[in-house]
Amino acid sequence: xxxxxxxxVVGAHxxxxxxxxxxxxxxILAIYTVFFLVYLVITVRIAGGFSYxxxxxxxxxxxxKVLTLTAIFALLxxxxxxxxxxxxxxxxxxxxxxxxxxLTILWLFFCAIWAAQIVWSV
Amino acid sequence: MANQTAxxxxxxxxxxxxxxxxxxxxxxPAGLLSILHRVSGVLLFLMxxxxxxxxxxxxxxxxxxxxxxxxxxxxxxxxxxxxLVWAILHHLFAGIRYLALDLHVGIAKEPSTRSALAVxxxxxxxxxxxxxxxxxxx
Numbered sequence: 001x002x003x004x005x006x007x008x009v010v011g012a013h014x015x016x017x018x019x020x021x022x023x024x025x026x027x028i029l030a031i032y033t034v035f036f037l038v039y040l041v042i043t044v045r046i047a048g049g050f051s052y053x054x055x056x057x058x059x060x061x062x063x064x065k066v067l068t069l070t071a072i073f074a075l076l077x078x079x080x081x082x083x084x085x086x087x088x089x090x091x092x093x094x095x096x097x098x099x100x101x102x103l104t105i106l107w108l109f110f111c112a113i114w115a116a117q118i119v120w121s122v
Numbered sequence: 123m124a125n126q127t128a129x130x131x132x133x134x135x136x137x138x139x140x141x142x143x144x145x146x147x148x149x150x151p152a153g154l155l156s157i158l159h160r161v162s163g164v165l166l167f168l169m170x171x172x173x174x175x176x177x178x179x180x181x182x183x184x185x186x187x188x189x190x191x192x193x194x195x196x197x198x199x200x201x202x203x204x205x206l207v208w209a210i211l212h213h214l215f216a217g218i219r220y221l222a223l224d225l226h227v228g229i230a231k232e233p234s235t236r237s238a239l240a241v242x243x244x245x246x247x248x249x250x251x252x253x254x255x256x257x258x259x260x
Contacts, residue, residue, distance in 0.1 A: 023224060026217050033214065052180075052187040059181060079170070082163045111170050118178045 018081050025078035032071035039064075059122040072115045076108045151238040159216040162209035169206055200256045207252045211245040 039058065047054045058064060083104045091097040139147060149157065166173075179190040193199055219237050223229055228237050254260045 023221060026221065030214065030218060052184045055187070056181055079163070079167045082160075083167055086160065086164060107170075111174060114171075114174050114178075118174065118181060122181050 018084075022078060022081040025074040025081075028074040029071060029078065032067065032074075035067070056122055059119060065119050065122070069116060069119050072119070073112060076112050076115075080104065080108055150235065151242065152234050155216050155219075155238040155241055158212055159220075162213040162216075165209045166206070166213065169202075169209075172202070173206065204249070204253050204256055207256075208245070208249040211248050211252075212241070215241045215245045 043054055043058055044050050059068065084101060087097050087100045087104070091100060176190060176193075179186045179193070181187075194203070219228075219241050222237070223234065228234055251260075
């Protein structure tokens with residue numbers, strides 16, 4: 001990416017992409033949060049209360065599964081960028097940093113698969 | 123490589139705060155908000171399996187839902203849930219503030235200090251309401 005006529009911020013170009021992805025995923029999460037709260041209030045209003053049946057019924061429609069899983073995947077990608085920044089800021093030993101980055105990826109993959117299984121088994 | 127000669131010069135370095143300094147180092151509100159944004163994010167990352175576990179119990183069957191309600195009865199669990207609720211609230215509102223700053227909204231010193239204080243006011247007030255609700259006061 002070129003800034004001004006002379007300065008060129010070189011590199012693998014993933015810096016801006018990740019910066020932007022962090023903000024886009026944040027936006028998705030904020031919008032999903034508002035949507036979820038509205039959906040919850042409407043569900044409770046219609047049912048006149050809250051119990052397991054209403055809670056589980058919220059996740060039965062396929063569109064809700066898709067939206068929820070999209071939000072969870074956005075969250076995991078958001079967490080990846082954030083944790084990558086944290087490791088890069090505080091862990092200077094290359095081997096340890098690589099190990100932690102790898103563990104973070106495995107951890108997030110594990111969570112992604114688990115989340116998909118939870119949402120799709122309702 | 124215009125700054126090659128400049129970087130070769132020995133410069134004084136100011137880094138590595140000692141632990142004692144860390145305790146007495148007073149951050150401005152926006153700085154405190156920033157480090158807590160990071161702390162809350164890391165906390166949520168580490169607690170992801172706990173959140174997913176609770177989510178799974180709540181959805182799987184009626185009996186696992188009932189079990190989750192029993193789990194939520196414990197004082198220690200209530201404190202953990204409260205910490206997570208605070209982390210979500212702080213991360214959300216501080217994050218919205220950062221999105222505004224990215225768009226150069228309220229980027230000057232005074233407005234950004236005010237918005238940092240506003241984030242603390244809103245997230246802590248909502249966390250307090252959550253605490254009262256969790257411990258059955260309201």
